[in-house]
Amino acid sequence: MSTVTTRADSTVVRPWQQLVIIWALLLTVPFWLPLLGGYTAIAGRVLVMALAAMGLNLLLGYTGVLSFGHAAYFGLGAYGAGLTLKYVAASTPLAILAGTLLGGIAGTLFGLLLVRRRGVYFAMVTIAFGQVCFYIAYKWDDFTGGYDGLRGFVRAPLDFGLFKLDIAGNGTLFYYFVLFVFGIAVGLQALILKSPFGRTMLAIRENERRARFLGLPVEKHIWLSFSISCFFTALAGTLYALLNNFADPLGLNYVMSGNIVMIAVMGGMRTFWGPLVGAVLFVMLQDYVSSMTTNWMFFVGTTFVLVVLLFPRGLMGLLQRKGAGS
Amino acid sequence: MLQLVLFNLTNGLIVGTFYVLMALGLSLIINLSNVVNFAHGNFLAIGGYLAFVLTPFIGFWGALLVSPFLTAILGFVIEKVLIRHVYTRNHIYSLLLTFGLGFILQDICRYIWGPSPLPLNIPQSMSAAVTPDLFFITWYRVFMVAVVIVAVAGLFALLRYTRVGMRIRAGTLDLETVSALGVNVPALRSLNFAVGSFLAGLAGVLAAGQLGLNPNMGDDLIMPSFIAIIVGGVGSLTGTLLGGLLIGVAAALTTVFYPSASEAVIYVIMAVVLLVRPRGLLGEEGMLS
Amino acid sequence: MSVDSPKLEARAVGKNFGSLRAVSGVSMTVAHGELRAIIGPNGAGKTTFFNLITGFFPPSSGDILLDGRNINRVPAAQRVKMGMGRTFQITEIFPELTVWENARIAVETGLGFSLRAWLSANEKRQVAEAVDEVLTMANLTAQADRLVGELSHGDQRAAEIAMALALKPSLLLLDEPTAGMGDEETYKVTGLIRRLHRDSKYTIVLIEHDMRVVFHLADRISVLAEGKLLAEGTPDEISKDVHVQNAYLGKAE
Numbered sequence: 001m002s003t004v005t006t007r008a009d010s011t012v013v014r015p016w017q018q019l020v021i022i023w024a025l026l027l028t029v030p031f032w033l034p035l036l037g038g039y040t041a042i043a044g045r046v047l048v049m050a051l052a053a054m055g056l057n058l059l060l061g062y063t064g065v066l067s068f069g070h071a072a073y074f075g076l077g078a079y080g081a082g083l084t085l086k087y088v089a090a091s092t093p094l095a096i097l098a099g100t101l102l103g104g105i106a107g108t109l110f111g112l113l114l115v116r117r118r119g120v121y122f123a124m125v126t127i128a129f130g131q132v133c134f135y136i137a138y139k140w141d142d143f144t145g146g147y148d149g150l151r152g153f154v155r156a157p158l159d160f161g162l163f164k165l166d167i168a169g170n171g172t173l174f175y176y177f178v179l180f181v182f183g184i185a186v187g188l189q190a191l192i193l194k195s196p197f198g199r200t201m202l203a204i205r206e207n208e209r210r211a212r213f214l215g216l217p218v219e220k221h222i223w224l225s226f227s228i229s230c231f232f233t234a235l236a237g238t239l240y241a242l243l244n245n246f247a248d249p250l251g252l253n254y255v256m257s258g259n260i261v262m263i264a265v266m267g268g269m270r271t272f273w274g275p276l277v278g279a280v281l282f283v284m285l286q287d288y289v290s291s292m293t294t295n296w297m298f299f300v301g302t303t304f305v306l307v308v309l310l311f312p313r314g315l316m317g318l319l320q321r322k323g324a325g326s
Numbered sequence: 327m328l329q330l331v332l333f334n335l336t337n338g339l340i341v342g343t344f345y346v347l348m349a350l351g352l353s354l355i356i357n358l359s360n361v362v363n364f365a366h367g368n369f370l371a372i373g374g375y376l377a378f379v380l381t382p383f384i385g386f387w388g389a390l391l392v393s394p395f396l397t398a399i400l401g402f403v404i405e406k407v408l409i410r411h412v413y414t415r416n417h418i419y420s421l422l423l424t425f426g427l428g429f430i431l432q433d434i435c436r437y438i439w440g441p442s443p444l445p446l447n448i449p450q451s452m453s454a455a456v457t458p459d460l461f462f463i464t465w466y467r468v469f470m471v472a473v474v475i476v477a478v479a480g481l482f483a484l485l486r487y488t489r490v491g492m493r494i495r496a497g498t499l500d501l502e503t504v505s506a507l508g509v510n511v512p513a514l515r516s517l518n519f520a521v522g523s524f525l526a527g528l529a530g531v532l533a534a535g536q537l538g539l540n541p542n543m544g545d546d547l548i549m550p551s552f553i554a555i556i557v558g559g560v561g562s563l564t565g566t567l568l569g570g571l572l573i574g575v576a577a578a579l580t581t582v583f584y585p586s587a588s589e590a591v592i593y594v595i596m597a598v599v600l601l602v603r604p605r606g607l608l609g610e611e612g613m614l615s
Numbered sequence: 616m617s618v619d620s621p622k623l624e625a626r627a628v629g630k631n632f633g634s635l636r637a638v639s640g641v642s643m644t645v646a647h648g649e650l651r652a653i654i655g656p657n658g659a660g661k662t663t664f665f666n667l668i669t670g671f672f673p674p675s676s677g678d679i680l681l682d683g684r685n686i687n688r689v690p691a692a693q694r695v696k697m698g699m700g701r702t703f704q705i706t707e708i709f710p711e712l713t714v715w716e717n718a719r720i721a722v723e724t725g726l727g728f729s730l731r732a733w734l735s736a737n738e739k740r741q742v743a744e745a746v747d748e749v750l751t752m753a754n755l756t757a758q759a760d761r762l763v764g765e766l767s768h769g770d771q772r773a774a775e776i777a778m779a780l781a782l783k784p785s786l787l788l789l790d791e792p793t794a795g796m797g798d799e800e801t802y803k804v805t806g807l808i809r810r811l812h813r814d815s816k817y818t819i820v821l822i823e824h825d826m827r828v829v830f831h832l833a834d835r836i837s838v839l840a841e842g843k844l845l846a847e848g849t850p851d852e853i854s855k856d857v858h859v860q861n862a863y864l865g866k867a868e
Contacts (some may be wrong), residue, residue, distance in 0.1 A: 308419045
């Protein structure tokens with residue numbers, strides 16, 4: 001009885017089986033993906049988007065609070081990493097650290113202004129904050145590259161003194177590097193969710209009024225949850241910049257926020273691994289759409305509408321035993 | 327200098343009136359149905375394009391009258407077919423749904439009318455300046471402000487004096503009681519959505535006359551409308567009105583003195599309001615907060 | 616905490632919502648270890664009075680004292696820490712978590728662990744023991760691994776009471792604990808409240824519509840009508856009070 005057993009976790013496949021399957025697949029990507037006609041960089045993109053959405057999902061799926069502005073923290077992470085590489089030092093770990101701190105701290109500060117809002121108003125304010133960051137990146141040309149995005153930086157090889165890992169030149173090696181970071185982040189998330197603090201997040205999601213009458217300072221917990229969530233999404237953003245050697249102002253836009261939310265929902269926001277599954281679907285969809293020259297918006301829009309109306313619980317939600325969730 | 331200030335002030339007022347029309351429609355829908363309609367800007371575009379189609383047949387004046395009604399009907403139908411499914415669900419679904427809907431509507435406009443900008447012809451007499459000294463104040467601009475004033479007054483009168491309006495207001499305060507009193511809430515929500523779409527459509531026709539048409543013409547207006555609502559205070563239409571005008575004028579005045587911050591200033595205003603008065607200018611505070 | 620002062624005291628407490636006077640000038644003194652029932656017709660202001668006591672909103676007039684200390688301006692969460700446990704008319708639980716998890720969240724919050732990222736083995740044992748204890752008290756041990764949302768109405772209520780107990784309250788406030796229940800469930804919940812009162816010596820204030828429950832449980836009864844205190848006394852006195860009979864007991868709802 002030492003784990004959080006919510007109905008959402010009781011899928012057809014047992015949690016430890018899920019864990020084995022997922023990690024076996026992720027670790028062997030460079031071997032089987034080319035056979036399916038994919039390339040390893042796309043798997044990196046899946047991991048990055050999954051991490052961004054899993055970060056958001058701490059808030060969305062586990063605390064029950066809706067942010068529609070997480071692109072801001074994702075984008076700040078990307079710009080933080082890019083600017084560090086470009087102007088400060090050619091160090092990948094430093095870039096990751098700086099970007100994560102930039103996005104995470106920004107989220108923590110914005111969160112202070114947010115915690116008293118609820119429901120759609122919370123969402124609206126998060127959207128607006130997101131746009132603030134978008135405008136800054138967009139307008140501050142000479143520093144951020146403005147509309148064209150931030151270029152002119154490359155991820156640096158990892159130097160361990162005794163040996164070097166060339167994640168800059170070797171795509172497969174970089175994939176494993178991303179997977180390594182992803183693994184640590186996801187492990188941390190699991191620890192948080194199984195902690196007493198993590199349980200208070202569930203409590204707030206399940207019944208805010210009850211949580212309050214247990215004496216929980218609900219606002220403080222939502223703020224912390226928001227902050228933690230932003231740190232993870234910012235971390236994903238740093239990896240995104242490293243992946244592309246590019247930071248894109250559109251990565252800060254609310255359209256991106258919508259995409260991150262969609263990834264969580266499509267995969268199943270009431271499940272731990274849902275956002276990863278969502279990221280696989282989403283990146284595949286994105287890849288397909290990028291080959292369309294016209295009417296891609298119609299296609300994407302229709303997908304959104306259909307998912308909301310027909311599969312609101314996402315793919316992992318469908319796998320759960322019947323009658324579960326809401 | 328005075329000319330410049332006046333010019334920008336006028337611009338700000340006009341932009342502000344667009345924000346007001348957009349934000350009032352959004353606010354109506356949020357208050358009664360708890361749905362943030364991301365596609366609201368696309369309803370605006372559709373209102374403009376419909377006027378473009380109608381003008382050759384019934385002229386600008388006819389289009390100005392008819393197009394908002396058609397937009398309202400479209401809103402009514404879309405509410406019935408799509409939006410009503412998500413009322414009982416988590417807010418996330420209504421956001422994603424209208425987000426997707428916005429994409430669809432925008433692409434439909436692009437498919438039918440093409441991606442390049444189109445002009446909406448307004449009567450010749452309207453493009454003339456009111457006085458030669460203030461060349462930028464055309465009759466059309468005066469007219470726009472007048473229409474918006476009439477529309478806003480009409481909206482408030484509708485809400486205050488008609489049965490439907492009173493029900494919408496009552497539903498905003500306490501939906502359960504209204505429902506218990508036998509009011510058909512689903513119908514009320516459809517109607518309310520239609521009224522919101524009407525305002526977007528009207529804003530679309532007016533905007534098209536001034537700025538022309540393009541498929542994403544609503545995109546630039548949606549974010550300021552959100553901010554107008556947040557600044558004005560949740561649940562208060564008067565607050566939304568005030569918020570829209572405030573940010574419109576503030577943005578315009580910033581253009582005079584510090585052009586590069588003109589877009590940032592509305593976000594600064596929002597942040598200040600959230601910091602100093604989290605409920606917004608005229609918003610109501612919940613019991614627990 | 617002074618032993619001399621009553622557990623809970625309301626002094627001429629009033630609450631207005633705009634022009635509506637939901638509660639006006641209600642005074643009430645609840646002694647340590649007492650079980651007080653508040654009855655009254657619908658709209659009498661009972662739940663509003665409860666909300667005032669538990670800090671849902673501040674009173675418009677008058678004072679509320681807990682153990683002799685004025686708590687008018689103390690926020691709800693703080694009152695919980697001062698020993699007020701509450702259940703609601705509509706059961707407030709965490710429906711998609713198990714009974715054990717529900718109790719555990721309450722216990723961990725009560726022990727001040729709610730911001731912790733991990734617990735020592737010792738602390739985990741402390742939590743587990745406390746959870747088992749409240750579940751035993753609420754008679755829910757057999758259902759520990761079931762989702763609360765799946766339990767019967769009566770057991771959900773018991774789970775809610777268990778969560779309140781997990782915070783080690785000195786005063787339990789129960790808003791219509793048997794509302795909407797059939798005879799058998801009412802009997803179960805009544806038994807639970809009786810045990811908490813007689814055996815565990817909790818001070819309890821409850822709002823109740825079911826007169827059988829009220830007369831069976833209460834040490835004293837307060838009758839509210841139209842926001843005012845109409846009468847107060849032992850069950851015997853109340854059942855004989857003419858005003859009460861006219862205003863309330865006489866008229867079937």
